[in-house]
Amino acid sequence: MVRTHTHEISTTGQGDAHDVTGAVGRAVRESGIQAGIVTVFVVGSTASVTTIEFESGAIHDLNAVFEDLAPRDGEYQHHLRWGDDNGSSHVRAALLGPSVTIPFRDRELMLGQWQQIAVLEFDTRPRRREVVIQIIGE
Amino acid sequence: MVRTHTHEISTTGQGDAHDVTGAVGRAVRESGIQAGIVTVFVVGSTASVTTIEFESGAIHDLNAVFEDLAPRDGEYQHHLRWGDDNGSSHVRAALLGPSVTIPFRDRELMLGQWQQIAVLEFDTRPRRREVVIQIIGE
Amino acid sequence: MVRTHTHEISTTGQGDAHDVTGAVGRAVRESGIQAGIVTVFVVGSTASVTTIEFESGAIHDLNAVFEDLAPRDGEYQHHLRWGDDNGSSHVRAALLGPSVTIPFRDRELMLGQWQQIAVLEFDTRPRRREVVIQIIGE
Numbered sequence: 001m002v003r004t005h006t007h008e009i010s011t012t013g014q015g016d017a018h019d020v021t022g023a024v025g026r027a028v029r030e031s032g033i034q035a036g037i038v039t040v041f042v043v044g045s046t047a048s049v050t051t052i053e054f055e056s057g058a059i060h061d062l063n064a065v066f067e068d069l070a071p072r073d074g075e076y077q078h079h080l081r082w083g084d085d086n087g088s089s090h091v092r093a094a095l096l097g098p099s100v101t102i103p104f105r106d107r108e109l110m111l112g113q114w115q116q117i118a119v120l121e122f123d124t125r126p127r128r129r130e131v132v133i134q135i136i137g138e
Numbered sequence: 139m140v141r142t143h144t145h146e147i148s149t150t151g152q153g154d155a156h157d158v159t160g161a162v163g164r165a166v167r168e169s170g171i172q173a174g175i176v177t178v179f180v181v182g183s184t185a186s187v188t189t190i191e192f193e194s195g196a197i198h199d200l201n202a203v204f205e206d207l208a209p210r211d212g213e214y215q216h217h218l219r220w221g222d223d224n225g226s227s228h229v230r231a232a233l234l235g236p237s238v239t240i241p242f243r244d245r246e247l248m249l250g251q252w253q254q255i256a257v258l259e260f261d262t263r264p265r266r267r268e269v270v271i272q273i274i275g276e
Numbered sequence: 277m278v279r280t281h282t283h284e285i286s287t288t289g290q291g292d293a294h295d296v297t298g299a300v301g302r303a304v305r306e307s308g309i310q311a312g313i314v315t316v317f318v319v320g321s322t323a324s325v326t327t328i329e330f331e332s333g334a335i336h337d338l339n340a341v342f343e344d345l346a347p348r349d350g351e352y353q354h355h356l357r358w359g360d361d362n363g364s365s366h367v368r369a370a371l372l373g374p375s376v377t378i379p380f381r382d383r384e385l386m387l388g389q390w391q392q393i394a395v396l397e398f399d400t401r402p403r404r405r406e407v408v409i410q411i412i413g414e
Contacts, residue, residue: 002173002276004243035278037315037410039175039239044250045191052370053321057353061367065346070203077195091199094190098253099239101315101375103410105280110408112320115374132248134241136175136274136412138278140311140414142381177313177377182388183329208341215333229337232328236391237377270386272379274312274412 003031005133011047011121014072014089015063019054020131021109021116027133029107036137038109041099043130046089046123048096054116062120066092072124089122096120104137141169143271149185149259152210152227153201157192158269159247159254165271167245174275176247179237181268184227184261186234192254200258204230210262227260234258242275279307281409287323287397290348290365291339295330296407297385297392303409305383312413314385317375319406322365322399324372330392338396342368348400365398372396380413 005027009018020040028038040049052058069092076087100117103110111117119131143165147156158178166176178187190196207230214225238255241248249255257269281303285294296316304314316325328334345368352363376393379386387393395407 004173004241035280035410037412039241041239041241041248043248043253045189045196045253050370051321051374053354053366055354055357057355057357058321058363058366058370060353061346061363062370065367065371069207069345070199077198078191078193079195081193081195087196087199090191090196091203094188094196094200094256095203095234096371097235097238097373098189100373101239101317101377103280103315103317103408110317110319115319115321118370132241134173134175142311142379177379179377179379179386181386181391183327183334183391207345208337215336216329216331217333219331219333225334225337228329228334229341232326232334232338232394233341233372235373235376236327239377270379272311272313 001033003135007131007133009129011127011129013126014122014124016121017059018119019116020119024117024133025109028104028135031135033135033137035105037101037103039099039101039134040117041132042119046093047129048093048120049100050096050118051115052118053114054118086124092122139171141273145269145271147267149265149267151264152260152262154259155197156257157254158257162255162271163247166242166273169273171273171275173243175239175241177237177239177272178255179270180257184231185267186231186258187238188234188256189253190256191252192256224262230260277309279411283407283409285405287403287405289402290398290400292397293335294395295392296395300393300409301385304380304411307411309411309413311381313377313379315375315377315410316393317408318395322369323405324369324396325376326372326394327391328394329390330394362400368398
């Protein structure tokens with residue numbers, strides 16, 4: 001069985017993070033599927049999904065490492081193409097990736113107690129984001 | 139239902155990138171599967187798959203960050219084992235990972251307009267790469 | 277069909293790595309499922325799973341890049357919350373991600389010859405880790 005949900009969020013721009021664990025857990029419980037995987041996928045090339053202990057310190061620390069790796073005000077060849085200012089966003093999103101896949105059993109996500117599912121905005125402006133929550137199992 | 143395809147590409151060595159979105163979308167449409175996930179997986183430990191806006195500037199920028207992180211001419215303990223020169227390739231590939239998982243619905247990949255599926259070569263020499271495109275759904 | 281296994285490992289702390297390819301391959305062969313994907317997922321927010329050539333040099337090189345990126349003795353806002361000392365662990369684990377998804381066919385993982393599945397411990401102390409091996413296919 002396959003169930004596909006979309007979940008919309010509004011972000012404030014680079015560094016904003018949203019905890020979608022609750023929405024993903026609900027989608028799994030309401031699917032009627034007992035065991036399987038849920039893929040959480042963010043549409044677009046300037047945002048990412050990962051798992052993290054969702055507290056402001058850890059989110060800050062992760063963004064600080066990305067600022068070191070791919071500084072917002074760095075020089076990017078991507079800027080030359082469209083006059084964009086979001087080369088840092090593309091690099092960060094490609095590095096972290098657009099999705100995570102989480103197994104579940106007995107209709108419960110097999111996450112750790114301090115492990116949440118986070119959508120990270122890397123674009124330099126506020127965005128509406130479509131998050132796909134797709135459940136496959138039996 | 140499960141459908142497994144393999145797709146071969148030839149790369150020119152470190153930094154080369156291939157857009158496989160067309161091949162993946164075709165495999166999904168021809169599978170007859172309406173909704174599910176497609177896993178795009180590159181065989182080997184010195185290449186990766188991610189999503190990115192596939193234009194030469196963004197690809198250059200991503201490779202530049204990897205050159206900072208794990209310089210091709212850096213010192214690697216991996217070199218001591220086999221006399222290899224591709225320690226940077228192994229580190230980059232492990233960081234970025236071998237696969238992405240993309241949901242689809244109505245036989246269409248749920249990608250953004252500027253979001254393509256890229257295979258990145260990190261090895262220091264040209265390679266033949268086997269890309270697995272595996273579709274699961276109903 | 278869905279089969280869910282859990283595999284426990286004991287780690288020695290930050291930088292420790294475990295090759296779980298054998299356990300994953302056995303779970304696939306014993307599942308009776310011919311083709312599909314296996315998701316290897318580590319429970320918790322301070323460990324990761326990736327593929328790498330599993331030899332001590334490459335593992336060392338990957339850890340060295342993480343030490344550059346997110347030094348163990350760096351300053352982290354996460355430390356301010358609980359008095360923890362593992363801000364570097366959270367950043368590294370979020371970057372590398374909690375899971376990999378590997379396709380299989382004819383009951384064999386479609387890995388390269390030098391490509392193994394590695395669980396990486398990033399926490400600053402020894403941990404018991406639960407690794408979920410979940411197989412979906414037909």
